[in-house]
Amino acid sequence: MRQIVADLHAELVRYNLVVWTAGNVSGRIPGEDLFVIKPSGVSYDELTPENMVVCDLDGNLVEGEHAPSSDTAAHAYVYRNMPEVGGVVHTHSTYASAWAARGEAIPCVLTAMADEFGGEIPIGPFALIGDDSIGQGIVETLKGHRSKAVLMQNHGVFSIGKDAKSAVKAAVMCEDVARTVHVARQLGEPLPIPQDDIDRLYDRYQNVYGQRSPR
Amino acid sequence: MRQIVADLHAELVRYNLVVWTAGNVSGRIPGEDLFVIKPSGVSYDELTPENMVVCDLDGNLVEGEHAPSSDTAAHAYVYRNMPEVGGVVHTHSTYASAWAARGEAIPCVLTAMADEFGGEIPIGPFALIGDDSIGQGIVETLKGHRSKAVLMQNHGVFSIGKDAKSAVKAAVMCEDVARTVHVARQLGEPLPIPQDDIDRLYDRYQNVYGQRSPR
Amino acid sequence: MRQIVADLHAELVRYNLVVWTAGNVSGRIPGEDLFVIKPSGVSYDELTPENMVVCDLDGNLVEGEHAPSSDTAAHAYVYRNMPEVGGVVHTHSTYASAWAARGEAIPCVLTAMADEFGGEIPIGPFALIGDDSIGQGIVETLKGHRSKAVLMQNHGVFSIGKDAKSAVKAAVMCEDVARTVHVARQLGEPLPIPQDDIDRLYDRYQNVYGQRSPR
Amino acid sequence: MRQIVADLHAELVRYNLVVWTAGNVSGRIPGEDLFVIKPSGVSYDELTPENMVVCDLDGNLVEGEHAPSSDTAAHAYVYRNMPEVGGVVHTHSTYASAWAARGEAIPCVLTAMADEFGGEIPIGPFALIGDDSIGQGIVETLKGHRSKAVLMQNHGVFSIGKDAKSAVKAAVMCEDVARTVHVARQLGEPLPIPQDDIDRLYDRYQNVYGQRSPR
Numbered sequence: 035m036r037q038i039v040a041d042l043h044a045e046l047v048r049y050n051l052v053v054w055t056a057g058n059v060s061g062r063i064p065g066e067d068l069f070v071i072k073p074s075g076v077s078y079d080e081l082t083p084e085n086m087v088v089c090d091l092d093g094n095l096v097e098g099e100h101a102p103s104s105d106t107a108a109h110a111y112v113y114r115n116m117p118e119v120g121g122v123v124h125t126h127s128t129y130a131s132a133w134a135a136r137g138e139a140i141p142c143v144l145t146a147m148a149d150e151f152g153g154e155i156p157i158g159p160f161a162l163i164g165d166d167s168i169g170q171g172i173v174e175t176l177k178g179h180r181s182k183a184v185l186m187q188n189h190g191v192f193s194i195g196k197d198a199k200s201a202v203k204a205a206v207m208c209e210d211v212a213r214t215v216h217v218a219r220q221l222g223e224p225l226p227i228p229q230d231d232i233d234r235l236y237d238r239y240q241n242v243y244g245q246r247s248p249r
Numbered sequence: 250m251r252q253i254v255a256d257l258h259a260e261l262v263r264y265n266l267v268v269w270t271a272g273n274v275s276g277r278i279p280g281e282d283l284f285v286i287k288p289s290g291v292s293y294d295e296l297t298p299e300n301m302v303v304c305d306l307d308g309n310l311v312e313g314e315h316a317p318s319s320d321t322a323a324h325a326y327v328y329r330n331m332p333e334v335g336g337v338v339h340t341h342s343t344y345a346s347a348w349a350a351r352g353e354a355i356p357c358v359l360t361a362m363a364d365e366f367g368g369e370i371p372i373g374p375f376a377l378i379g380d381d382s383i384g385q386g387i388v389e390t391l392k393g394h395r396s397k398a399v400l401m402q403n404h405g406v407f408s409i410g411k412d413a414k415s416a417v418k419a420a421v422m423c424e425d426v427a428r429t430v431h432v433a434r435q436l437g438e439p440l441p442i443p444q445d446d447i448d449r450l451y452d453r454y455q456n457v458y459g460q461r462s463p464r
Numbered sequence: 465m466r467q468i469v470a471d472l473h474a475e476l477v478r479y480n481l482v483v484w485t486a487g488n489v490s491g492r493i494p495g496e497d498l499f500v501i502k503p504s505g506v507s508y509d510e511l512t513p514e515n516m517v518v519c520d521l522d523g524n525l526v527e528g529e530h531a532p533s534s535d536t537a538a539h540a541y542v543y544r545n546m547p548e549v550g551g552v553v554h555t556h557s558t559y560a561s562a563w564a565a566r567g568e569a570i571p572c573v574l575t576a577m578a579d580e581f582g583g584e585i586p587i588g589p590f591a592l593i594g595d596d597s598i599g600q601g602i603v604e605t606l607k608g609h610r611s612k613a614v615l616m617q618n619h620g621v622f623s624i625g626k627d628a629k630s631a632v633k634a635a636v637m638c639e640d641v642a643r644t645v646h647v648a649r650q651l652g653e654p655l656p657i658p659q660d661d662i663d664r665l666y667d668r669y670q671n672v673y674g675q676r677s678p679r
Numbered sequence: 680m681r682q683i684v685a686d687l688h689a690e691l692v693r694y695n696l697v698v699w700t701a702g703n704v705s706g707r708i709p710g711e712d713l714f715v716i717k718p719s720g721v722s723y724d725e726l727t728p729e730n731m732v733v734c735d736l737d738g739n740l741v742e743g744e745h746a747p748s749s750d751t752a753a754h755a756y757v758y759r760n761m762p763e764v765g766g767v768v769h770t771h772s773t774y775a776s777a778w779a780a781r782g783e784a785i786p787c788v789l790t791a792m793a794d795e796f797g798g799e800i801p802i803g804p805f806a807l808i809g810d811d812s813i814g815q816g817i818v819e820t821l822k823g824h825r826s827k828a829v830l831m832q833n834h835g836v837f838s839i840g841k842d843a844k845s846a847v848k849a850a851v852m853c854e855d856v857a858r859t860v861h862v863a864r865q866l867g868e869p870l871p872i873p874q875d876d877i878d879r880l881y882d883r884y885q886n887v888y889g890q891r892s893p894r
Contacts, residue, residue, distance in 0.1 A: 620791070
């Protein structure tokens with residue numbers, strides 16, 4: 035799990051979702067009330083399985099020589115309150131954060147967005163770091179929502195998934211559709227996709243797909 | 250052909266036309282009713298000649314250990330109905346998909362666009378995955394049209410060519426002109442190119458060029 | 465220090481803050497009235513500890529075979545007048561320079577901006593190269609301001625820090641927030657963050673953070 | 680000279696000025712009525728000193744196994760009519776080509792632009808490939824103009840320099856300022872730089888600079 039989480043940070047770098055040390059990936063350890071997360075203040079080039087840290091579901095450091103990411107409390111809150119979640123990702127990726135700065139959800143005007151998110155990507159509340167506010171905002175917004183990503187107002191993106199890789203995929207796709215819909219909107223209004231077509235696309239992608247092999 | 254198709258996916262990555270596993274290249278096997286296509290759910294880093302899959306013109310898997318790309322039915326429909334086509338590419342590249350989200354054709358305001366596409370890049374219909382709708386939309390739009398690329402509404406790009414490399418070139422050029430024309434339009438109206446100049450440029454590029462060497 | 469300053473230029477390249485030879489990093493030599501800076505006219509690929517140059521606080525060359533960066537006078541003025549500064553960075557990074565071309569400060573509408581800059585990133589005066597005008601403009605704008613970066617009108621960015629790495633981080637974050645706020649503003653007005661929340665975020669980031677480990 | 684010209688194409692790729700095989704660099708052979716240019720239809724990865732081609736000032740192939748670039752006539756016309764020019768570069772770089780598509784010169788609102796171009800980057804006429812029209816348009820626009828780059832309407836950029844490297848630098852800087860001024864204009868009007876300040880900056884950069892070392 036340390037290896038998986040360390041390696042997945044390279045995807046954040048590859049897709050330009052992060053600068054300096056500003057984003058992080060975590061993954062729940064199957065069968066235990068623990069998760070692996072990025073250490074604070076270590077650059078992406080220097081991440082190794084060894085310097086990843088392990089925390090319990092209250093965000094306390096259980097194993098590791100570095101302090102855990104400053105966003106650990108938000109990750110922990112999600113794991114505590116959404117048992118189906120196996121991975122969490124946080125980034126300040128440019129286009130998604132721009133929608134977040136306006137407090138505007140991304141409308142579902144692309145089939146790839148219907149596939150992955152099943153509709154719009156919603157806005158979560160403005161929340162300060164330091165207590166459970168961010169975690170609560172994430173959970174309240176995503177519980178019962180199809181979307182695996184939430185745009186936290188004036189802040190950035192949190193994405194979730196059944197495992198860490200799935201959460202990273204959601205973070206990558208979120209920035210990709212945030213950018214494409216932004217660009218589309220710059221020169222006019224994108225055409226809406228009818229709700230029942232969104233439903234069909236989402237259903238097919240989650241089910242037909244799942245029965246064969248991951249895309 | 251497996252080697253060629255596997256290698257061409259690297260061009261999609263190099264020109265930032267794809268994220269995660271969302272685009273695909275296929276190439277018709279000369280002299281046979283078969284084509285080689287990307288396997289589903291395999292990342293671009295892991296593509297090898299060996300894990301490419303071979304399908305017949307109905308999209309059925311003929312050879313390979315992975316399921317074929319989820320867009321295989323659309324590729325197959327094109328090969329079945331456009332015998333002159335030897336390669337097909339599909340991407341969700343950002344700028345082209347943004348035009349597609351608005352359902353707006355890209356006007357021909359660049360000489361490079363006249364050279365490669367001979368005029369505007371047209372919009373194809375909104376079509377759901379799962380049957381021949383996407384393939385039909387591609388073929389109906391591109392049959393008898395100079396353009397080697399079509400913007401499928403709310404979806405992305407399909408491009409065609411005499412072989413896989415030519416279809417990849419069209420996909421690369423489509424995103425390049427989609428971006429440049431978008432940027433031009435952000436601050437005003439691009440100047441039109443007279444139709445007979447477009448015709449001269451296209452004719453020269455397709456013919457004079459062809460008699461010497463590929464550009 | 466030569467090694468550190470030489471290596472930090474690679475971060476300017478990595479984050480696309482510079483083209484050709486247009487940006488530079490310097491670092492004060494602890495305990496001495498000297499600083500290390502990029503040589504003029506040497507490309508980023510060719511920077512080594514050996515070809516870095518050492519200047520005194522009047523910007524005179526003290527050690528090195530190349531002429532110092534043409535921006536040396538501005539760096540020297542900052543070191544002379546802000547003893548707490550241990551590193552200075554100058555770039556023409558795209559989005560920050562675009563705000564500078566309009567003479568417009570970047571409003572603080574992102575929590576990452578409150579963390580790093582404690583408020584808006586201010587505009588400095590239009591100043592010509594050749595005397596102390598640029599240095600004076602930087603110091604007058606940043607003295608007593610929380611921001612570690614200033615947008616020099618019609619020119620580009622100067623950033624400062626307690627050491628060269630911290631100044632590079634400020635240059636990287638400045639371009640990142642300049643881009644995100646620009647993108648946000650393209651489609652409407654970003655939501656403001658209340659001043660006391662900005663204060664809380666800044667205080668926490670500078671203090672709580674500092675007591676544990678650098679982020 | 681073959682080595683220099685071959686290597687300089689890597690700068691076009693590094694700064695994202697070209698896609699596929701669409702841009703080219705040439706360099707005059709000192710003391711001879713000959714120049715080295717990119718072969719047609721060879722990808723940037725495959726350029727070597729050996730496959731560069733040599734042409735005379737009428738654009739005829741003198742040495743080489745490949746056909747010369749399809750833009751050779753324009754390069755040759757420039758060398759024939761501007762004896763002070765030692766290098767020519769052509770690209771379809773995105774932002775510069777967007778200004779060209781609108782037929783709009785780039786106003787000089789950045790000090791880096793005053794340094795390198797001494798004022799606006801002008802628009803050249805719409806001209807078709809196939810005779811001397813493009814070359815004439817370049818020469819008529821740039822003769823007696825400070826700018827080393829011209830935006831050929833609906834087409835792209837041609838830049839010149841005392842040698843090939845200097846022309847490549849102009850192409851890189853042209854795209855950089857085209858992008859920054861575009862971004863600035865998206866959210867309002869950039870502040871003008873007074874003409875006499877532009878003159879001072881240009882004079883200093885061309886003269887003071889030249890007496891020390893190239894930047």
